[in-house]
Amino acid sequence: xxxxxxxxxxxxxxxxxxxxxxxxxxxxxxxxxxxxxxxxxxxxxxxxxxxxxxxxxxxxxxxxxxxxxxxxxxxxxxxxxxxxxxxxxxxxxxxxxxxxxxxxxxxxxxxxxxxxxxxxxxxxxxxxxxxxxxxxxxxxxxxxxxxxxxxxxxxxxxxxxxxxxxxxxxxxxxxxxxxxxxxxxxxxxxxxxxxxxxxxxxxxxxxxxxxxxxxxxxxxxxxxxxxxxxxxxxxxxxxxxxxxxxxxxxxxxxxxxxxxxxxxxxxxxxxxxxxxxxxxxxxxxxxxxxxxxxxxxxxxxxxxxxxxxxxxxxxxxxxxxxxxxxxxxxxxxxxxxxxxxxxxxxxxxxxxxxxxxxxxxxxxxxxxxxxxxxxxxxxxxxxxxxxxxxxxxxxxxxxxxxxxxxxxxxxxxxxxxxxxxxxxxxxxxxxxxxxxxxxxxxxxxxxxxxxxxxxxxxxxxxxxxxxxxxxxxxxxxxxxxxxxxxxxxxxxxxxxxxxxxxxxxxxxxxxxxxxxxxxxxxxxxxxxxxxxxxxxxxxxxxxxxxxxxxxxxxxxxxxxxxxxxxxxxxxxxxxxxxxxxxxxxxxxxxxxxxxxxxxxxxxxxxxxxxxxxxxxxxxxxxxxxxxxxxxxxxxxxxxxxxxxxxxx
Numbered sequence: 251x252x253x254x255x256x257x258x259x260x261x262x263x264x265x266x267x268x269x270x271x272x273x274x275x276x277x278x279x280x281x282x283x284x285x286x287x288x289x290x291x292x293x294x295x296x297x298x299x300x301x302x303x304x305x306x307x308x309x310x311x312x313x314x315x316x317x318x319x320x321x322x323x324x325x326x327x328x329x330x331x332x333x334x335x336x337x338x339x340x341x342x343x344x345x346x347x348x349x350x351x352x353x354x355x356x357x358x359x360x361x362x363x364x365x366x367x368x369x370x371x372x373x374x375x376x377x378x379x380x381x382x383x384x385x386x387x388x389x390x391x392x393x394x395x396x397x398x399x400x401x402x403x404x405x406x407x408x409x410x411x412x413x414x415x416x417x418x419x420x421x422x423x424x425x426x427x428x429x430x431x432x433x434x435x436x437x438x439x440x441x442x443x444x445x446x447x448x449x450x451x452x453x454x455x456x457x458x459x460x461x462x463x464x465x466x467x468x469x470x471x472x473x474x475x476x477x478x479x480x481x482x483x484x485x486x487x488x489x490x491x492x493x494x495x496x497x498x499x500x501x502x503x504x505x506x507x508x509x510x511x512x513x514x515x516x517x518x519x520x521x522x523x524x525x526x527x528x529x530x531x532x533x534x535x536x537x538x539x540x541x542x543x544x545x546x547x548x549x550x551x552x553x554x555x556x557x558x559x560x561x562x563x564x565x566x567x568x569x570x571x572x573x574x575x576x577x578x579x580x581x582x583x584x585x586x587x588x589x590x591x592x593x594x595x596x597x598x599x600x601x602x603x604x605x606x607x608x609x610x611x612x613x614x615x616x617x618x619x620x621x622x623x624x625x626x627x628x629x630x631x632x633x634x635x636x637x638x639x640x641x642x643x644x645x646x647x648x649x650x651x652x653x654x655x656x657x658x659x660x661x662x663x664x665x666x667x668x669x670x671x672x673x674x675x676x677x678x679x680x681x682x683x684x685x686x687x688x689x690x691x692x693x694x695x696x697x698x699x700x701x702x703x704x705x706x707x708x709x710x711x712x713x714x715x716x717x718x719x720x721x722x723x724x725x726x727x728x729x730x731x732x733x734x735x736x737x738x739x740x741x742x743x744x745x746x747x748x749x750x751x752x753x754x755x756x757x758x759x760x761x762x763x764x765x766x767x768x769x770x771x772x773x774x775x776x777x778x779x780x781x782x783x784x785x786x787x788x789x790x791x792x793x794x795x796x797x798x799x800x801x802x803x804x805x806x807x808x809x810x811x812x813x814x815x816x817x818x819x820x821x822x823x824x825x826x827x828x829x830x831x832x833x834x835x836x837x838x839x840x841x842x843x844x845x846x847x848x849x850x851x852x853x854x855x856x857x858x859x860x861x862x863x864x865x866x867x868x869x870x871x872x873x874x875x876x877x878x879x880x881x882x883x884x885x886x887x888x889x890x891x892x893x894x895x896x897x898x
Contacts, residue, residue: 268676271752272683279640279686286596286633298617299598302333302415303352306383307606307615310354310415317606320615322383330354332410334380334417336401351398351614355380358417363405366391380405455800456813463793463821467828468576470785471569474832479559482777486548486555493541500534550769557770558777561843564861565835572652574670575835579827582645586638593634600626635696639689646740646834647685648673651747653838657846658748658859673747684746687753688739695735699728740834744841760841767844774840782833786825793821 301311306322308314311331316324337350357378363369373379373387381400385393390400406419507527548555569575607618651673659665666672677685706721738757741764745756764771797817843860850856 268680268750270680270683271746271750272681272687274683275687275690275753276683279636279683282633282636286630299595300414301331302354304333304354305351305614307617308354317615319608320606323606323615325354325383327354329377330356332356332358332415332417334358334401334408336380338406338408338417338419339402351382353380353382355417358408358410359405360407360409362407363401364403366396366400366403369400369405455797456816459793459797459800459817460820460824462796463789463817463824466789466792466821467825470789470825471576471828471832472566474562474566474781474785476566482555482559482781490545490548493537493544497534497537497541500530500537504530504534555773555777557840557843558774558781561774561836561839562778562781564839565832567861568653568656568835568839569832572656572669574668575649575652575831576828578645578649578670578831582641583827585641589637589641593630593637596630597627600630632693632697635700636689636693639692639696640686643685643689643692643739643743644677647677647681647743647747649831649834650740650744650838651676653835654744654747654842657839657842660857660859676747680750681746684743684753684756688742691735692732692739695728695732699725699732702728737837740837741841744838748842748845763841763844763848766848767840770840770844774836778833778836782829785829786822789825790818790821794818 313326334355335350355378408417652669655669741760742757745760
């Protein structure tokens with residue numbers, strides 16, 4: 251059934267049947283990836299990327315054809331297999347490339363060469379010429395253009411990369427100029443060196459603290475089921491006290507300013523005092539309205555908050571029964587890293603593809619993409635976003651499938667041995683097309699948002715205030731739309747895992763269920779997200795505190811700023827990855843709970859699937875429903891019609 255099918259809610263039949271979904275989208279995705287791979291390998295840039303090429307269009311390690319107009323092209327470099335840069339530390343940050351002449355050499359210098367005589371000795375001993383091809387080794391010291399034709403002295407020791415034949419300096423201090431240029435806010439270069447030295451010296455402590463953040467995240471995912479009640483009610487108390495206290499302070503300030511307004515003030519002071527008094531009155535009234543609305547919402551949503559606590563408790567039990575869920579961030583991160591490495595490799599293919607063109611300013615050869623090839627960069631950028639979203643969506647579908655299996659399996663004896671593995675196999679066999687379609691929808695929103703963000707950064711300081719405001723508003727709206735679609739996609743994947751329906755049907759069914767439980771959704775997304783945020787803050791705080799103690803114990807680490815920043819950022823990322831899995835589990839459990847309470851009532855033949863912690867919530871709902879039904883039975887026809895009118 252497509253997006254434009256019947257709007258009648260379907261009968262949910264958890265795990266009863268399984269079929270392939272959204273096959274055309276899977277075929278489209280396969281064709282898209284074939285285009286990414288095939289087009290790059292057909293460009294002929296593989297040899298230039300792997301073997302490297304010099305500044306005259308010659309590929310190292312092979313015999314080259316003459317390029318018209320380039321004097322030093324068409325050379326036989328069969329014995330010269332490595333690319334050597336005359337000034338490897340001269341890096342153009344804006345263009346992200348080395349501003350250096352490149353030559354093909356037979357050996358990388360493995361020792362420091364301080365003088366031109368050392369260059370001559372190295373060339374004579376190894377047969378590796380480090381100056382331009384038109385300069386003989388015996389002329390290194392006396393050539394008039396040796397400054398531009400020969401490498402910058404001293405020549406640092408270098409080694410060839412394992413796959414790509416480039417001579418890269420082994421001493422990281424070679425890139426000190428790059429680091430100092432990158433950190434533009436530091437005026438004293440010695441600070442940069444001290445910071446880098448502190449990071450290098452404290453690398454063991456940094457790695458230990460990152461491991462601590464990982465362990466704390468795993469522990470929190472299990473114990474949050476026990477502390478969620480305390481966290482939620484502490485949060486509630488803080489919000490209530492903060493809102494009432496803030497409102498009271500604003501009214502006290504208003505009264506105090508009202509008393510200070512008198513005739514003894516000058517005209518200017520009196521005008522300022524009245525403006526402040528008026529502003530405080532507006533703030534106090536707004537705070538009062540906000541506090542009253544907030545208290546009313548918390549009063550009416552208190553049972554929904556209890557449901558959030560119960561879901562957190564059950565989510566903690568899910569992780570104890572399905573411990574492999576905790577490994578999902580590892581697999582997702584590893585898959586993303588492998589894909590990004592592949593993507594960067596293909597991007598390098600594109601960078602070395604095209605036709606040789608001589609630069610009019612430098613006289614050196616550059617490869618420029620022309621024809622259809624120049625549009626491959628955009629094709630490649632779309633692939634980066636779509637495939638990355640696809641990998642993240644696969645994680646969501648895997649987790650949803652495992653939790654759905656756990657929830658809707660009545661007996662543990664019927665549970666698969668590894669629900670995670672079963673969910674992965676089910677995804678690969680039936681639902682890859684659904685994941686592809688959901689990822690593509692996110693990509694359609696993300697691409698214009700990134701384009702507008704790029705335009706805004708390029709026009710910073712040039713556009714007028716109105717244009718800047720409109721750009722920011724569009725970016726904000728697209729960001730909000732992306733977050734809403736991501737949440738809807740997650741629930742659509744859950745519906746697919748339950749009913750094995752296609753993406754559009756699953757999204758529609760999930761939307762109906764969420765709309766029927768709007769207040770519960772609001773409570774879970776507000777209270778639950780804040781509790782998880784507190785968990786992230788707790789992990790970062792504990793890791794940072796341990797880092798301060800460790801760095802204080804090792805007094806030789808004089809600069810703490812960068813190591814602590816690295817540790818805090820990494821610990822937050824780790825906590826976010828793991829607690830995001832917890833958040834997905836809570837969302838899946840809620841949709842399962844909503845479906846369970848809608849189609850089951852605990853009677854024989856319609857028993858609940860849910861955990862005992864959620865059973866009390868369902869029992870209360872069922873009791874209220876029975877009372878209403880008995881009331882309607884005793885009511886007149888007009889009263890029943892009035893009830894259904896207000897219900898709808």
